[in-house]
Amino acid sequence: MLKALNTESATDLAEISDEELMSRYRDEGLEFLFNELVHRYERELYRYLSRYIGDPALAEDVFQNTFLQLHLKRGLYEDGRPVRPWLYAIATHQAVDSLRKVGRHPTVSLDQKAGRSDREGEAANLIDLLVGDDSGPLSELQDQERVQWVRDSVERLPETLRQTLILAYHQDLKYREIADILKIPVGTVKSRLHAALAKLQQMARVAKRDEKE
Amino acid sequence: MRKNDAMNADESLDYLLGNLEAHERGVFEHRLQTDPLLSERLDQLGASLNRLLDDGLTHDPPEGLATRTVAFVAQEKGRKIHRPFHDHSTGRLPYRWADVAVAASIFFVGVLTILPLLQYARDRRNHAACAFNLGQIGQKLTQYASLNSSYPYSPDARPDDPAGTFAVVLHDAGLLPDLAVLDCPYNGACEHPVAQLPRYEDFKGIRNSDPERYRRLTGLSDYAYHVGYRHPTGEIGPLESRHAGVIPLIADKPDHDDHEAVKPGNSPNHGRRGQNVLFSDGAVKWLKTRFVSPQDPDIFLNNDNLAQPGTHAQDSVLLSSDTPFQGK
Numbered sequence: 001m002l003k004a005l006n007t008e009s010a011t012d013l014a015e016i017s018d019e020e021l022m023s024r025y026r027d028e029g030l031e032f033l034f035n036e037l038v039h040r041y042e043r044e045l046y047r048y049l050s051r052y053i054g055d056p057a058l059a060e061d062v063f064q065n066t067f068l069q070l071h072l073k074r075g076l077y078e079d080g081r082p083v084r085p086w087l088y089a090i091a092t093h094q095a096v097d098s099l100r101k102v103g104r105h106p107t108v109s110l111d112q113k114a115g116r117s118d119r120e121g122e123a124a125n126l127i128d129l130l131v132g133d134d135s136g137p138l139s140e141l142q143d144q145e146r147v148q149w150v151r152d153s154v155e156r157l158p159e160t161l162r163q164t165l166i167l168a169y170h171q172d173l174k175y176r177e178i179a180d181i182l183k184i185p186v187g188t189v190k191s192r193l194h195a196a197l198a199k200l201q202q203m204a205r206v207a208k209r210d211e212k213e
Numbered sequence: 214m215r216k217n218d219a220m221n222a223d224e225s226l227d228y229l230l231g232n233l234e235a236h237e238r239g240v241f242e243h244r245l246q247t248d249p250l251l252s253e254r255l256d257q258l259g260a261s262l263n264r265l266l267d268d269g270l271t272h273d274p275p276e277g278l279a280t281r282t283v284a285f286v287a288q289e290k291g292r293k294i295h296r297p298f299h300d301h302s303t304g305r306l307p308y309r310w311a312d313v314a315v316a317a318s319i320f321f322v323g324v325l326t327i328l329p330l331l332q333y334a335r336d337r338r339n340h341a342a343c344a345f346n347l348g349q350i351g352q353k354l355t356q357y358a359s360l361n362s363s364y365p366y367s368p369d370a371r372p373d374d375p376a377g378t379f380a381v382v383l384h385d386a387g388l389l390p391d392l393a394v395l396d397c398p399y400n401g402a403c404e405h406p407v408a409q410l411p412r413y414e415d416f417k418g419i420r421n422s423d424p425e426r427y428r429r430l431t432g433l434s435d436y437a438y439h440v441g442y443r444h445p446t447g448e449i450g451p452l453e454s455r456h457a458g459v460i461p462l463i464a465d466k467p468d469h470d471d472h473e474a475v476k477p478g479n480s481p482n483h484g485r486r487g488q489n490v491l492f493s494d495g496a497v498k499w500l501k502t503r504f505v506s507p508q509d510p511d512i513f514l515n516n517d518n519l520a521q522p523g524t525h526a527q528d529s530v531l532l533s534s535d536t537p538f539q540g541k
Contacts, residue, residue: 034286038279046274060275064285071286127222127254130261147269154268168230169266175232194226200265 018083026074037083038067045091048171052163053095054155055102062098066091085180088173092163092181126194130201153203161196168193225255229262339399340483343465344499346394347436347491350463353388354379355495358454360386364462366441366451367538368413372522375431376438377534384410397435397465397482428535435482437466437513437531440538442523449522449539456493458527461505464490466533467513467520473541475513475520475532479503488512505529 013021013036025033045066049059069090077086141149154162160182167178168189179186227233228241245252358364365382367374383389392410410430411419419427439462441451452460465480465488479502480488487501490512503512508527510516516524521540523530532540 031283031287035279035283038282042274042279042282046278047272050272051268051270056272056275060278060281063274063278064282067282068286068289071290127225127258130258130265143269146264147267150266150268151270154266165266168232169262172231175227193230197262197265204265 019080022074022077022083023079026077029074034067034071037070041087044171045087048088048166049091049095051166051170052092053099058098058102059095062091062094065098066094069094082177082180084173085177088167088171088177088181089183126198126201130197149204149207153200156203157196157199161192161199164189164192165196221251221254225251225258228255229259336399340489340499342398343482344489344497346397347463347489347497348495349391349394350383350389350436351491351495351497353383354462354491356388357383357386361454363451363453364439369417370450372449372539373537375535375537376440376532377431377433378413378416378538379438380434380534381410381413381416385413392433395434395436399483431535432533434534435466436463437480437533438463440522440530440532440536440540442515442526442528442530452493452526452529456526459492459494459496460509460527460529461490461512461531462493464488464500464512464531467531469533473536 013032016024016036018037018040021033021037024030025037046059046063049062049066050056053059053062066087070087073090154165157165163182164178167173167181168175173181175186175189178189182189224233224237224241228238233241245255354364365379367378368382380389380392380395384392389410410416410433416427416430419430439452439460441449444450452462465482468476468478468481468485470476479485482488487499488503489497490500490505491497500512503514504510505512506527508525509523509529511518512529512531513520515521515530516528519540520532520536521530522538530540532538
């Protein structure tokens with residue numbers, strides 16, 4: 001039986017869902033199941049960690065430690081639980097922990113406290129804000145200048161907004177997955193996302209005004 | 214109208230971020246086809262988001278990251294303790310020699326502190342046990358005196374019999390079943406009291422036939438006994454039962470020099486700090502000196518300063534069990 005499992009073809013493994021892989025790894029402890037999970041998330045999770053931490057070497061350490069935690073906590077995995085948010089949650093905890101240890105303390109901003117009740121109006125205002133200028137405040141910058149401005153500005157966002165923005169925009173995660181990762185309501189995810197975009201747009205206008213002066 | 218704008222804005226952003234459900238997405242895309250203005254605004258929003266958020270970074274993983282990760286986890290599996298991430302401190306034993314040294318110091322200080330207390334507690338216990346022994350002997354002496362005209366003495370009225378004969382007499386009378394009471398538990402020299410006492414008649418015979426055994430028998434007790442006094446008739450005799458005063462009957466024995474003379478100072482039984490003394494009223498007192506009363510300034514010597522019977526009834530002299538009643 002063991003041999004049969006070990007010789008499972010790559011095609012067979014590719015057809016197995018993350019959740020089934022995790023359940024089988026929890027029950028059988030076979031290394032090739034774990035390897036498959038690592039390879040599946042290698043690019044996606046490293047991209048997230050590297051962007052979130054901002055240090056490729058540290059991101060690699062956190063990546064490895066995330067999967068070590070996945071191995072150690074495999075007994076806690078419940079059948080059917082989505083693996084992606086669980087893995088991201090572990091990775092986020094490890095990343096926050098590593099940032100604290102290297103002296104970069106993630107901050108929590110009061111900006112995140114946007115109320116759910118006015119979110120629709122807030123969204124309308126946000127869109128107005130984003131598309132109000134014909135070409136946008138960043139349109140006059142050279143491409144290299146613009147991407148550098150984006151990096152610097154996102155880095156200056158409050159930690160919770162930055163975290164949500166990366167997960168939603170760069171990692172293409174669903175709101176409910178982000179809510180699961182960060183252990184917050186879906187409404188709070190959207191509020192944070194809108195707040196992050198509004199703040200970035202505001203920073204862009206200030207930058208444009210300063211440039212003109 | 215404002216509500217519709219708000220819904221469109223929310224949906225537009227959700228659509229661009231891929232957060233609409235399949236049927237919602239279908240409905241929204243149908244509206245895009247029928248509403249050019251909505252479609253235009255969506256394009257503007259997309260371009261604006263791209264300008265605002267595209268940081269130009271791809272963040273490709275380093276070569277072999279997955280392989281290294283699998284190897285790292287396999288290596289960590291072999292370890293029993295998983296230290297927190299980024300804890301780069303060197304492997305640390307559960308304890309260091311410095312810890313052991315500190316623990317040992319604390320232990321020794323504790324022992325040094327406790328030892329005197331333990332010794333003190335043991336001394337107090339032995340002191341009380343000595344007083345208890347004297348009390349037990351005192352009860353037997355009182356019983357004997359109530360049945361006889363005097364306290365125990367040589368049955369043949371021989372002053373050269375040892376003072377320890379009092380124990381043989383009590384034993385003969387069936388009043389001393391437990392010989393252990395003759396041993397002072399504090400620091401007495403008589404740590405192994407004789408297992409069995411012969412009758413007085415046999416005791417006399419052993420004196421000539423087995424001097425060594427006789428010596429052991431006469432040294433049977435750690436206590437000194439009242440050896441009587443010189444009566445008005447001029448003869449040496451025992452303390453009479455009807456004696457009215459309260460006088461010492463038995464006590465921790467005195468110290469002796471090489472010539473078996475009584476040395477100055479207190480009994481060696483309690484480190485020469487004093488001696489337990491049983492009085493004729495049954496009380497046991499701790500005397501820090503040999504002084505008993507003005508009529509009896511030395512419990513181990515008579516008023517002539519000799520280790521011999523008292524010069525009168527109130528002059529009590531207590532001598533070791535191997536010393537003759539007549540003294541030396």
